[in-house]
Amino acid sequence: KSEITKYYGVKPERISVVYNAWQQMQRIAPDERIFAKVPQLRRGQYYFSMANLLKNKNFPWVLRAARNKPDTVFAIAGGGSLAAEAKRLGLADLPNVVYLGYVSDGEAKALMHHCKAFLFPTLYEGFGIPPLEAVACGAPRIYVSDTPCMREVYGDCAGYIDLKTNHGYVDDVTPPKRDAAELLARYSWHKSAQALLDVLTQTAN
Template sequence: MVGSDRRRLRLFINGRFRQQPMTGVQRYATQIVLALDALAARGALEVECQLVLPPGAPPLPLRAIAQAHHGRLRGHAWEQVDFAKVARGGVALSLAASGPVFQHRQVAVIHDAAIYRFPENYSRSYVLLHRVVDRLLARRATIATVSDFSRGELAHWLSVPADEIVVAPNSAEHLDAAPDEGVFAKLGLAEDQPFFLTIGSLTRNKNLRLAIEAMRHQPAASRLVIVGQIDGGVFAAEIPHAPEQVILAGRLSDGEVTALMRRARALVFPSLYEGFGIPPLEAFGNDCPVLASAIAPVREVCGDAADFFDPHDASALAARMHRALDDQDGAWRAERLARGRARLAHFSWERSAATLATACVGAARRT
């Protein structure tokens, strides 16, 4: 952390993420702030932190870090004007793929290079805006990201030396809610009915089509539960012949997701592209085997704890799903749960928060 000569360094945390829908990026930002707060409460954080919130943004349950609303603007304007004014008094920490572009003393977390790899998944205005913001941040701020894979991607696209990009991974301690068993009746799942779970959207990189295609080759009584906000009309248009075994659960509470993970035969994670991929870690933390896409960032996260498949080969995934269903003595499941628990030890929100705090001290020296 910071030495005694740095005790008065002020760290201002960009709270714009508190006004955004909860996706993986906002989950990361929330957990990093909570971890910084836990470190500060124990006296292990020697910088003085403040979470700066846009008007109307809900505060977090913090014990040791101050938080305050500031300014009158919203969205990008709040970040570039109101938050930037406050952050001039110290160093800024922006956790959700953006940040004030003229702030030199700043650590900005960019989670992946998806807008460069898959621009067709986003509106033209979104792509143009974030490409400009990314490149300005790369010239002025310290860039951080969530995996070695994303570090290489961002180094390539933003022309930043890889060794100058900080890696502070995701973790999974957050999904520890008491399981809400009512979710099974809510989704029409019988007590002994086998099912698989996947978490995602219809964006191309999430690759839900592959999971649905593999489901066509499973026993009629089995189910695939898809968690995430997916418009039914859009789903029908994009995937018009989904089998009846597919259940669109929509957004669920953490307790409901926990209950599903603990009873599912496996989490199916078929992504074509990720910066990190939190759901496999969440599954490991809730004793759920993982069937995962064999892409570099997912292999980095899962190590030897997942069963991998080619994300372009539905038959390969179908075979993995068959094996999970045909686990008569429970040996397959038991081995994967043990590997999953061991894999979790490689990740910690507090370690990542400490990494970012240390990077902020370095950023404070920027001129």
Template sequence: MARELVIELDKLIEDELAVRLIVPEYAKDVPKLDHISVIRMGRARGSLWEQLCLGPYAVKERAYCLNICSIAPLISRGAIFIHDICYKERPRYFKSPYARISQIWHKINYQYAWHRADRVYTVSEYSKSRIVKVYGIDPSLVKVVYPGWRYFEAVEPNPKIGERYPVVMEGEFYYSLGSLAPNKNLGWIICAARHNANSLFVVAGGLNAKAYGSLLGKAIPRNVLFVGYVSDGESKYLMQRCKAFILPSEYEGFGIPPLEALSVGAEVVVSNVTCLPEIYEDAVHYINPRDPNVDLDKLLSEPVNSPEAVLAKCDYARMASTVYDDLKTKIGA
């Protein structure tokens, strides 16, 4: 999201407005920008970079800091994006030592946001409502801006995934992007595959079937195919060919992959919880993320609306325009 927002902001920047993109020295895939200057600084990694490099720089330059990646320097003023408060609301998701440290650190940043930031951006009305209710903050501090999907138009579908797994070129299949993050609810796919035994379920992600099975504590059915990591082009190819793209998440702040799938004409199935009904309205099919006993063929036979309205409201250019208007009032343009 950060890259796409910066690209759209660059199109809006006026010459008299001094805007800089600060990135670590080792940053890769930094976009070419015409109106935003790029400054590389600091070699600290992860969240330390914001605190040890970005924060002191912002204070020294007396700069207003727009923090797009959910973490902000604790010593500087500015605005922050917080996609959701999963770290606060779903503590059971964070069991490993690393996950618990990440949870604590994000909750500290939440406190920064409520007390130091003068604007909090989030990506759904659902997330805003939870932020306001759980933390009791002024609703006017939080502004909703929907991410977009048009970057996906430039991605070329890559059929090489079919060379590795010819079955995806030969017949119908359901497609999911798998993750072991508990909120992604991969277990639903495994159980649904048992109830739809004549259908193939293709799951892309960084871990193999053995790793998924051991961590899920479930035997993997024969009709579930783990294809490992896929590129954006390969994922687009699978979305174009699949019978439906499935996102069975228990918790989302937005959920971008179904938007990508809709943009290429795929049927989409998502959970009926958190922000997903808000974002996807009547353009998708809904499932209960706690009930995998679903006849997917029957579900897909039910009519849905055109995705045009959903695709129209989700736009990085609109997000950038909202953020830019706020920036101009904060830094005196």
């Protein structure tokens, strides 16, 4: 909203925001077989993130965090040549990094539920739905980049990564997520649909 106002000169009162939601995760059964397929992953003892090669996803930050925590496994899901990119960055030889490739929705749900924390160090995001899905799946902690968008969406439910000063450090003393039920109640597809209907009705009138 603030960027539309800034770059296009649209008055804030003329902009309506319709948020994403998380209820699609309720229909997905967790696929626990992922832990048999990837024995390096022990429930509750790994960090989980979802990555690709888009610059805004900030994949290198996760690798630097893994380098700084050599005794903890970092599980990274996502397609593309992530391992090749790690090699290009000089961060290929990290034995505690597990590249999962594409994972199914069920596997992702199991990985989110059992992770030590879900990491989302994005440089730029319009909403950032994966951490919300992680909370819905029972992730005990989420760490997101410290941006206005993330602050607006996640409030006190997240630990925040200041990307200007934090170049790969996960603070394990941050308390577990707070107000998870309140956070989840704030976002629903029913509310999103109603908000969109309200905008269309007001526009038609």
